[in-house]
Amino acid sequence: MGGGAATARVGAGAFSNVASLPCGSPATAVRMQPHLGAHRTPPAVGAPAVVARQQQTLSVWPQDPPSHRKRGADWPRHWKASPSKRISDSNRRRGTFFGRAYPRRNPLASKNAMSAYRVACVQFAPRKARVEENLDRIAVLTLAASADGAELVVFSETAATGYFLEGGVLDAARTTKELCEELDRRLRGSLRRSVDVVVGFYEKHEGNLHNSAAYMEVSPRGTTLRACYRKFFLPTYGVFDEERFVGRGNDLTVFDTRLGRFAILICEDVWHGVLPTLCALRGAQAIVAPTASPARDFGHAEPANHARYRRLFRDVSEAHGVYCLNAQLCGFEGGKGFVGGSMVVDPFGTVVAEAPLAQDHALFAEIDLELVAAAQAQGSRMAQLRAAWPELRRLATEPAR
Numbered sequence: 001m002g003g004g005a006a007t008a009r010v011g012a013g014a015f016s017n018v019a020s021l022p023c024g025s026p027a028t029a030v031r032m033q034p035h036l037g038a039h040r041t042p043p044a045v046g047a048p049a050v051v052a053r054q055q056q057t058l059s060v061w062p063q064d065p066p067s068h069r070k071r072g073a074d075w076p077r078h079w080k081a082s083p084s085k086r087i088s089d090s091n092r093r094r095g096t097f098f099g100r101a102y103p104r105r106n107p108l109a110s111k112n113a114m115s116a117y118r119v120a121c122v123q124f125a126p127r128k129a130r131v132e133e134n135l136d137r138i139a140v141l142t143l144a145a146s147a148d149g150a151e152l153v154v155f156s157e158t159a160a161t162g163y164f165l166e167g168g169v170l171d172a173a174r175t176t177k178e179l180c181e182e183l184d185r186r187l188r189g190s191l192r193r194s195v196d197v198v199v200g201f202y203e204k205h206e207g208n209l210h211n212s213a214a215y216m217e218v219s220p221r222g223t224t225l226r227a228c229y230r231k232f233f234l235p236t237y238g239v240f241d242e243e244r245f246v247g248r249g250n251d252l253t254v255f256d257t258r259l260g261r262f263a264i265l266i267c268e269d270v271w272h273g274v275l276p277t278l279c280a281l282r283g284a285q286a287i288v289a290p291t292a293s294p295a296r297d298f299g300h301a302e303p304a305n306h307a308r309y310r311r312l313f314r315d316v317s318e319a320h321g322v323y324c325l326n327a328q329l330c331g332f333e334g335g336k337g338f339v340g341g342s343m344v345v346d347p348f349g350t351v352v353a354e355a356p357l358a359q360d361h362a363l364f365a366e367i368d369l370e371l372v373a374a375a376q377a378q379g380s381r382m383a384q385l386r387a388a389w390p391e392l393r394r395l396a397t398e399p400a401r
Helices: 013-017 026-032 048-057 131-147 166-172 176-187 267-271 274-281 304-320 370-378 382-397
Strands: 116-123 150-155 195-205 208-219 222-230 254-257 260-264 286-291 323-328 330-333 336-339 343-345 351-354 361-368
Touching: 116 131, 116 343, 131 150, 131 176, 131 195, 131 361, 150 286, 150 323, 176 195, 176 208, 176 222, 195 222, 195 286, 208 254, 208 260, 208 286, 222 254, 222 260, 267 274, 267 286, 267 304, 274 286, 274 304, 274 382, 286 304, 304 323, 304 343, 304 351, 343 361, 351 361
Parallel strands: 116 150, 116 323, 150 195, 260 286, 286 323
Antiparallel strands: 116 361, 195 208, 208 222, 254 260, 323 343, 330 336, 343 351
16 A cells, blocks of 8 residues: 555455445446446455355355345434545645654564555455355455455454354354464465455364454465454443353454554454553554444434444544554344444544445555654654553552552
8 A cells, every 4th residue: 555645445446346345236336436447357266166166155245135134124224325435635644744754663563564555444244153155255355355455454353253153153163273274275376465364253262262353464375373362351231242152362462563563452342441552552553443333223323333433443543643443244143233334543533434334345545654653743642651651550550548
């Protein structure tokens, strides 16, 4: 990605060969992006048997979604999925140093990382507990996003499995080694360059089950696991009962990659402000946030929980001077409709790209890590937080009087 304008593009490049990113006909996708020219077919994936299975059952974005992905009767009609938003370059660049050099890079950040590149946050409706089919789909979408220039592809929470599995979690869970091997088998020989991929899945780890997200670097030579985060806060209210079926994680995951220094938080973790703060204190330049949030509170122009996520990500980014990269689950499971509306927020708290609600979509945005240093030098409260951290630790651990 180039370092500069942030964009949200629909039906671009390799994605426009089928029924579009906003579901519709190929002709619709071309009309939305007339400069794209002829459709391009995404490269084949994996062994011949895998390719054959994909040709029978998969496309990048199906023209006629199967019944399990159609909008339910309880989904309000006035929530029409709007086109993804375009944010102007001037809005994205607000707060930068006019005519002056950016401050030095965060000393905790990777020294050899790219500073500007493209990300894709991909939301789609996985088939519940059909891990092989979902991984086929993830491989196809990764190839398409890579062909459109993405260096990092982020999928939603439990994209490999579906979310509401309850007692079926054990059968659908994979170890990180198994996940890497299965993704590598589908992508080896098809990629022309490296691409980083974040996939949400149910994980088997040391005899326990976890709601996890794996960060993998996939190259023509093979797939390498860079980090695996296990969800810390497990919701047990409303329609959620995660703690009955999976265990709590016990560590932060802040790590260096070829694209910068990242942290991963999953869904409920973002609602507890202490975890984003700790990630920022450990030098994260971007927080990757896979989520799966059923739409609720129907009395507004959009689902109230989606509006709340927008406020949360904006607050996290502005307060800490970091990017937030969010991929939301969509589709229906057990009568519950996941909201979609993935988004990318820059270090000044500006939503630079946002996906439509309730439909399959790949959201592209430009990342410029120099903005992280600029934001933290100008507007975020990270310097104050670092200076006060010893006292905050003391206050957190000493007995109440």
